[in-house]
Amino acid sequence: MKSVKHLVFISILLIGSFKVFSQDELTLYNIKSLPENRFQNPGKMPESRINISLPVISSTFVGLSNSGFAFSDLVAKRPQDDSLILTTANMLGKLSANNLLSTSFSTEILGVGFRVKQNYYSFDARIKTNVDLSYTKDMMQFLLQGNSAFVGQQKNLGLTLNSTLYTEYGLGFTHITKDCKLSYGGRFKILSGIANINTKQANIAVATDSINYAISATPNVLVNSSLIDTGSISNNAIGSNVFGPNKGFGIDLGAEYKLTDKITLSASVVDLGFINWKSNVNNYQSDPLHPNFTFSGFDVTKFFNGTTVQPYLDTLSDSLKNTFYPIKTNNSYKTSLSTKIFAGATYKLTSGLDAGILLYGRFVNSKFYSGIALSLNEELGKWLNASVSFSRVNSTSNLGFGLSANLRPLQIYVVSDNIFALSHIDQTHGTNLHFGINISIGRVKNSEKVTAKK
């Protein structure tokens, strides 16, 4: 029990220092009965000998998060008449210097996995989409308060978007040692990109002079896109997008190790990979020949010499256009997957109850975001598994919940990292929902084998 206390104490400290993003599943990781957690750690050996995932119904995931602010931070009701008002100052006060708005969706097209002795083989096809929009507080402040807030300063108005829709075909392999102490595995994935918008650079350095508010702007923009050929959709040739020329590869690696009878450690790296975008590619880059735009005001002498200011306006317009009108090219480009790292530990409290801790990290738009969650995972008899997680998201506490009904051979499940968001969506920084119906045949409890061997 002393270990439990230490674990809880350390967890509280860690929770206070991490931000977790709810579109990334934290509760699912430690639900042992669900084979879907293999997508977070392919080193985890599924408890069922055969798992079959059917299109759409077996695994659908929707996640949304905004690290910066919740809806209620921006919109409030005016007490006297319940009219809605924008509370921009309040919202800006909630923002960090760098913020991330993410949405993700994935659904399984088809999945088959089966266990042969100590090995588990799987094939999965999934459609996944991620939209990661990184924005700076300065950017939001500029939009909401104007550049007056930055007088006398230079601010970088950064806005980075990486939005990807792709199909993932994965061949997985997991091996568990005979003593069942160690399991490890990996998944090799062939990726087929469907559409992407990627801002490799999207920064505008804006300075406003403190004296006369002269504005100078230096854009540094490189936006790549590979969009769906709408013509091919209209010709019912969407398959050409699903199996199109935007090829990529990825790999997931993971392992799980039973340190003691009660303590299990695990770690994984998933979505190491890239996609080469070649189809319908457009690159929009700021013109290096016109790197700066400066407006210091109209030349005062023009007001005195009787000449029209129109030529000056034309020059200004040209300068503005040259600086901000991007150069368009059609060069192929490469994007990396948003790599995730998981490191977890569980402590077996009773034969059916585990306490878990999960450290999590994710690379988004060249930045590393990390998080932490605590969970309790309970097997309620043969038929039901339940999990409760506690994570701290953007200085707010989130309560996650997972439920899995094992109605052999069907397995019905629903998992969310922020269950309160379903009723307080306006107050949440993010939530997710993962649900589906699996076909699971032949359940094997790896932990019991270890116990039996002892």
Next chain:
Amino acid sequence: MKLKTNTLKGLLYLVALLITTFISCTKDTYDFNTFASNQWDPQFATALVNGSLGINNFNLTDSNSYLQVVSDSVIKFVWSGNISTFHTSDFIPGFSSDPVIDTISLNANQQLGLSQAAIGSTYTISATQVANLSAQKASQIFIDSIKLKTGTFSVGIRNTFNDLANVTITIPGIIKGGNPYTTQLSIKPQDSSTAIFDISNMMIDMTDSGTTSNYLAINYSVTFTKKSSSTAGRLIFSNQINNPSLKVFYGDVRQQNFFTNEVKKVPLNVFKYKEKSGSLKLNDATISLSFINTFGVPLGFTVTQLKGLDVSNDSFYLNVGGIVPAPFIIPASPGLGVQSNSTLLMNKNNPIANGKLMDIPTFFSNLPTAFLPKFDAVSNPGLPSTKFHNFIQDTSKGIINAKITVPLNLTLNNYAINDTFPYTFSSVQNVQSFTLRTYFTNGFPVGIGAKLVFVDALNNTIYTLNATDSALITPATVGSNGLVTAPSITQHDFLLGGTIVPNLDKVKNVIFTGTISSPGNGSQPAIIYPNYTLGVKIGAKATIKN
């Protein structure tokens, strides 16, 4: 341990229960149709105007005026141009020549001589006559000699005798081929004939043969060839100079007066922004009149009045009443085709008119938007009885050029200038309020207060931006030598609030009123040098309506 585990299990179920409870009972709704307005009010700041103004930027000059900029010297406003030119026609508008008719009858001796002459023989008599030519001018002009560009001299003779008359006409005042101009006429009995002399481009001496000025002598020699015994008859001589136009005149044009009216209105753009309040003192100013004279006539020249017009076209004068002790003498041309040059300089020290300084700087301290001088000039100044020897060509001119020089060395105390210019605000409907910022780096040794009145089409005031306390632009620091040692920096923010902005779209004009003071609250002179500049930075923060 079992108790602890059960507690945890219980906690798990409790949480599940709580979750279910929260989900089912907590609900908040937003009606997006009830969004209150004016909740998003970003404020954008931008520069409006920027640059540096030197004295040349103030558009104070025109085709006749300029700013004389010499390094390390005070800037001078200079107006330079012609204010009057007089021509030959001003002296001699034209000529008149009255016909002269003389009837000659034979005296007793001539009748006797003619009667004694045999038929077919000849008998000669002589006669004289004068022709006249006078200038069309009130004052008598004495023509001693003249060359005409055009002109003919006609002599008509009628012979009432019964004899043939051969007449030799000689004009001793006109030399042709080295001899007096002569021609002959043969006139039948009871007949008449006319001789035409082309006298263009011939020097006509109107004093020869004893005539005084303006008269030309003509000598006749008449030879009769006897045809009958009768001696009755007369000779009738008539002459006239026709269509004369001047080429060269020699003589005495006497004393004629010129320039009794204002000669020219001279616009002075440098003072166009002036208003009638405050005080201004120019510490120096000069008027230089230069004369070019190709007439062989000296002129006595007097400035009788300097008139200025202020911005309201009201007049003010410097009545000089003549230059004492004597008029300024414009010398005559020393010879044909040669010009005489002379200059009359009027400044704070010279000349003295009516026993006191003309005080040109004080006159220009009224900052006339136009300058109208009035002069008096008399030809051949001196004793009227004197015989003057003048010459005038048809191409002779008298040219008066003026050069007004106003050094920008001035002392101002709340001196007001104003201007009105059309101005409209665009896109103010999207603006909730804005703050105008002015930032001046003033290298001029003058401070400026300003008032901008934004008015509608009926001149109703929409908004007044007031900074008339000379603090809008503070004067630069001036050293003991009068030179600026350090520019001043002045910054102001003017708030145009929400009650004003909605009316700004009615603005049609802006009335600018500026008050200018030199250092020491107008007690010390401000001397403007070429390197002085006014740095102007104007920006605005605008709060945008949502």
